Amino acid sequence: MKFLDQARVFIRSGAGGAGAVSFRREKFLEFGGPDGGDGGRGGDVWAEAVDGLNTLIDYRYQQHFHAKTGMHGMGRNRTGSKGADAVLKLPAGTQIFAEDNATLICDLTAKGQRFRLAKGGNGGFGNLHFTTATNRAPRRANPGQEGQEQTIWLRLKLIADAGLVGLPNAGKSTFLSVVTAARPKIADYPFTTLHPNLGVARAGGRECVLADIPGLIAGAHKGVGIGDRFLGHIERTNVLLHLVSAHNEDIAEAYQTVRGELAAYGHGLADKPELVALAQIDSVSEEESREKLVALAAACGKQVFALSAVTHNGLEPVMHAVFDTIETARREQQQAEERQAKKLPTEEI
Template sequence: MKFLDEAKVYIRSGDGGAGSVSFRREKFIEFGGPDGGDGGRGGDVWVEAVNGLNTLIDFRFQQHFKATIGTHGMGRNRTGGNGSDVTLKVPVGTQIFEEDKETLICDITEEGQRFRLAAGGNGGFGNAYFKSSVNQAPDWANPGLPGVEKTIWLRLKLIADAGLVGLPNAGKSTFLAAVTRARPKIANYPFTTLHPNLGVATVDGQEFVLADIPGLIEGAHEGVGIGDRFLGHVERTRVLLHLVSAQEEKVGKAYKTVKHELEAYGNDLTDKPEIVALSQIDVLDEETLKKKTRELARACGKTPFQISAVTGRGMTEIQRALRDIIVDANNTGEKLAKAPKLRHRDIAAAAEDEADDEEQQG
């Protein structure tokens, strides 16, 4: 399974059925009159959030969705049947945009939420509808109204409570693997993470969802490296955890590089609460650690946490800090992101499978 967070889809609702032109013709009934029935309504196109989906991969294999047309009306005042609806099943957190990729149609944030993307056309009236005292034998009927057709974009933004950001090899995937049951790919080279990963962390009996995205480098907002397209997956988070590797020669510059990319991306990411941590501190001696901590503190304007996923130093404290901010956001009236019933291992496996495919092709 591969991770896909954007898809282009063509949809069309069903046309309404045409009304019928018919007259009652029976033996010994001289003036039977009109008895043409109405046409049926065309089917609608719906989108629905369902449990168990992690990506938009299904829309790589099917991009056209068409509802059926309504049945035409018939004689003896028989109304045509309505067309069948078609439903696009998407993961929780999917946004639907118009073809311009800017006009938001709807934002699906809860399991079971439904939205009608295109209404089917109404069926036409049969000639029986037009019968009156001054027109007792109308010989016309209405055609059904056409359905709606459009091209839309689906964009998935994972729902998580906290997001991990930082340069490549800052220890984000290692942190995620240490505090959750997720198993992202971890290796000692840049851009090990090619797709977002989710995990559920537990501290003091309370759970929150962590999202790990590929690392950012200078110029990411201009498409350098993997770019900044995956930042959309941390837009819904309550807090950002900014990891800076202790192996960086200039930790202050490393912090400012990522901060600049967040500002260039926009969408209020820089307005979110931020926790800064110096990661991978197990590789430093105490004197160097103090020096780099002071440098990072000057750059970010706050005292950073010191953590090591290998030794466990500072891991519990930083999880509690994340939890406190998330709980505060919930207590102030904001809706806490519920942990979606996702198969987090599948998302991690998707990244590994695609990475293996690319290595084989290379």
């Protein structure tokens, strides 16, 4: 399945049905009076987060979604039926923006969450509504209200607990394929990964979702290489696992390049908890590996893990650190929400 994380869609809710002009006609009843029913409401346009989707590829081939018009009213005071709704089924993590692609309408972060994007028009009144003491036989009815229409942008930000970042060929895809059941494309040339990949890692009764994004190079925030358009997929993560390949001649420069791109992108990525690991240590000598570990620790100012996804060396300590960091972040978030819920509104005396 192809990956698509942004789509432009036109939506229109259904118009309301027209009211009916009708009069009661029965044998032996000379003046039956009006009995025109109201028109039905037009259908709404809804957005719904559903399970089993992780791309917006469906909206590449269909960009127009129209809800149905309400049925017209009928005689004998019969109200027209409501028009059918149009539902945009989206993966969790989809943000919906207005036509300017900047004004956020809603953010679907949980499966089952629904949001009404366009309300259907009301049905028109039948002639029964216009009966008065002086006008016993009105011959007018209202047309249905027009529906709403607008162009919206769908932007997907994957829901993941941890994000893998690094330069191209840093071993991110290999790491993902080893610790999860994901099968990303792996090759010995830059930019093998062209779109984000997700995988579920499990260890010791704990599990988390890992997101692997295409590698970053200097100037990515200006569009160099693949650019930074995929960094949005790790905005929701609790921790970043920064892999630096032992193949790099200048370890400090390789680390600072990626950190600089994260800071240039913004949106809080540079402030997220970060774990740093020297990857692909199986491809260099032990002495060179130790030297680069020291250099990387000096560049980042924190503990550095050493790992090899190919030989599975050092994977367990890294994954335990990832799980611990995620649990700490979740705990802090829960405590913040509880503190917010306990806050009472202050009253001025």
